[in-house]
Amino acid sequence: MHCGSGTEEKVSDSKGEIFANGFWHNNAIFAQLLGMCPLLGVTTSAENGFWMGAATLLALLGSNLVVSLVRDFIPSSVRIPAYITIIAAFVSMIGMVMNAWMHEMYLILGLFIPLIVVNCAILGRAEAFASKNTPVNSLVDALAMGSGFTFALVLLGGIREILGQGTCFGFNILGDSYPDVLMFILPPGAFIALGFILAGVNIINRRMAAKKEQQALQTTQIPITLETQS
Amino acid sequence: MTFSKEQWRMVMALLMVAVLSTIFLGVTNMLTRAPIAEAERQALMDALMQVLPKHDNDPIQDTRQITLPKHKQATTFYLSRNQDRSINAIAWETIAPDGYNGSIRILMAVRPDGSLNAVRITYHQETPGLGDGIMNLHWLDAFVGKSLTNAHWTVKKDGGDFDQFTGATITPRAVVKAIKKGLEMFAREHSHLLENKKQKVKESNDALR
Numbered sequence: 001m002h003c004g005s006g007t008e009e010k011v012s013d014s015k016g017e018i019f020a021n022g023f024w025h026n027n028a029i030f031a032q033l034l035g036m037c038p039l040l041g042v043t044t045s046a047e048n049g050f051w052m053g054a055a056t057l058l059a060l061l062g063s064n065l066v067v068s069l070v071r072d073f074i075p076s077s078v079r080i081p082a083y084i085t086i087i088a089a090f091v092s093m094i095g096m097v098m099n100a101w102m103h104e105m106y107l108i109l110g111l112f113i114p115l116i117v118v119n120c121a122i123l124g125r126a127e128a129f130a131s132k133n134t135p136v137n138s139l140v141d142a143l144a145m146g147s148g149f150t151f152a153l154v155l156l157g158g159i160r161e162i163l164g165q166g167t168c169f170g171f172n173i174l175g176d177s178y179p180d181v182l183m184f185i186l187p188p189g190a191f192i193a194l195g196f197i198l199a200g201v202n203i204i205n206r207r208m209a210a211k212k213e214q215q216a217l218q219t220t221q222i223p224i225t226l227e228t229q230s
Numbered sequence: 231m232t233f234s235k236e237q238w239r240m241v242m243a244l245l246m247v248a249v250l251s252t253i254f255l256g257v258t259n260m261l262t263r264a265p266i267a268e269a270e271r272q273a274l275m276d277a278l279m280q281v282l283p284k285h286d287n288d289p290i291q292d293t294r295q296i297t298l299p300k301h302k303q304a305t306t307f308y309l310s311r312n313q314d315r316s317i318n319a320i321a322w323e324t325i326a327p328d329g330y331n332g333s334i335r336i337l338m339a340v341r342p343d344g345s346l347n348a349v350r351i352t353y354h355q356e357t358p359g360l361g362d363g364i365m366n367l368h369w370l371d372a373f374v375g376k377s378l379t380n381a382h383w384t385v386k387k388d389g390g391d392f393d394q395f396t397g398a399t400i401t402p403r404a405v406v407k408a409i410k411k412g413l414e415m416f417a418r419e420h421s422h423l424l425e426n427k428k429q430k431v432k433e434s435n436d437a438l439r
Contacts (some may be wrong), residue, residue: 073243073246074243074247075236075239075243078240081244082243082247083253085248089251093255093258095263096258096259097262099266099269100265100266100268103269103270103272104273105359134434165359168272179254185357186358186360
């Protein structure tokens with residue numbers, strides 16, 4: 001299982017850099033293409049995307065913190081089952097809490113909540129970052145990765161909701177006369193919208209890189225690796 | 231067979247992680263069990279309020295558990311009573327197993343004369359924008375007052391009384407079929423269901439089919 005390992009050998013100690021890296025340069029969706037299953041599965045609306053992202057963010061914060069705290073006690077040969085157990089415990093707890101106090105959203109997200117356990121983005125962070133860094137830095141990394149993931153889910157959910165139903169977060173944006181493009185609510189729409197988003201992200205990244213080169217500044221290599229999802 | 235020091239470390243590390251995770255899960259379960267039950271009760275309550283007519287009792291408490299023929303588990307029937315204790319409607323959840331994407335759960339309330347008081351969908355996973363039209367209250371209102379005798383229980387495409395949706399016929403077809411089956415069950419069992427006594431009716435074992 002190589003879930004994001006090797007992308008993070010050298011890490012800056014600057015909190016700002018860790019955040020920028022997690023939120024954008026190494027974004028779980030845009031750069032690593034991890035966590036595709038919840039991304040495509042629940043983003044029929046911006047609100048669904050937001051709460052799915054929030055649940056994932058919480059699971060990341062918990063698992064990154066605990067993995068970082070116990071990183072010196074877990075022998076490396078059993079680290080993966082240990083991490084998975086920690087992640088599964090957090091996800092189950094989040095599921096129970098959502099079921100109790102956000103019952104309706106829990107029913108909507110349904111199966112995708114327990115499936116956060118196998119979201120490779122989370123195990124990837126435990127393995128690539130939290131197991132090698134201090135608890136505080138691991139929390140910053142989790143916050144960045146989680147909010148970057150949430151941002152991607154809300155973006156895709158928002159685009160699909162606007163094009164598919166003419167609303168965003170339930171508010172009517174395009175008016176009643178808008179002919180709903182149903183396809184964007186359906187699975188093909190998720191893939192098509194994601195393709196355009198990724199193209200846009202690549203354009204932005206290329207412009208940013210070109211700008212940096214022009215200014216003849218030292219460019220830090222953007223670690224983009226395509227991972228295989230387990 | 232003896233473990234080396236390294237193996238012991240592995241075993242202990244995994245054991246500790248497992249024990250601690252279990253403790254945290256247990257505590258969370260204890261803390262959320264009551265709120266989860268309350269949330270589920272509230273959701274059921276909201277749905278019952280929408281399907282039942284005006285009543286003077288607490289339908290969540292006033293129930294009958296009956297195991298229907300060919301069912302493994304007992305179905306809970308919620309009674310709605312007038313001030314004089316006479317039953318004015320009875321509600322239960324029925325399942326349409328043949329939705330486009332899994333089962334659809336339907337809460338239906340039937341008056342003693344066998345006509346529907348109201349119908350709500352309590353759970354479905356149908357396609358957003360297509361099959362989820364069954365959640366539309368306007369569509370659900372078409373069932374109000376319908377009984378086995380005054381309606382054709384299929385979608386219009388099949389010559390019946392109920393609208394299908396553009397691009398989605400399977401979902402409304404499944405719902406209409408399930409409600410019809412519910413009404414047929416009511417017609418067979420209504421003597422048990424409507425018996426006006428306080429204690430719960432025992433299982434009905436009659437093979438009525």
